[in-house]
Amino acid sequence: MNGRRRVWALPVGVVAIGVLVVVVFPTRTFLAQRASMRAAEEQLGVLDEQNLLLEERVRLLTDDAEIERLAREQYHLIRPGEEAFAVLPPPTPPPPPAPVGTPATPPLDDRNLLAKAWGWLTERF
Secondary structure, eight states: OHHHHHHHHHHHHHHHHHHIIIIIHHHHHHHHHHHHHHHHHHHHHHHHHHHHHHHHHHHHHTSHHHHHHHHHHHHOOOOTTOOOOOOOOOOOOOOOOOOTTSOOOOOOOOOOHHHHHHHHHHHHO
16 A cells, blocks of 8 residues: 555656646746736836926926026026116014023033033032
């Protein structure tokens, strides 16, 4: 009986390996390729949208009025004979003085922990 099992084990093993090679491995490859294709299609859609925006930008930049607007707005360029003015924001008023009798807020201590510990020790001793 033990001999029969050995005789059948080899063909069953060969068939199992054949099924793996013919069915399982190509299926995994197919699924991986399908996922990769979906990702590539999504990326293609994003790139198409960006191309449309860039084509619109190129179309705008061939217009003289748009070029002049950008030159004036971004680079502060003017035509010969024009005068450029810069409008500055008003100065910020100084903070009001603290009322008399109110304690001033202590300054923030931004030292690290070691420096704080050293300061505490040197104050005490």
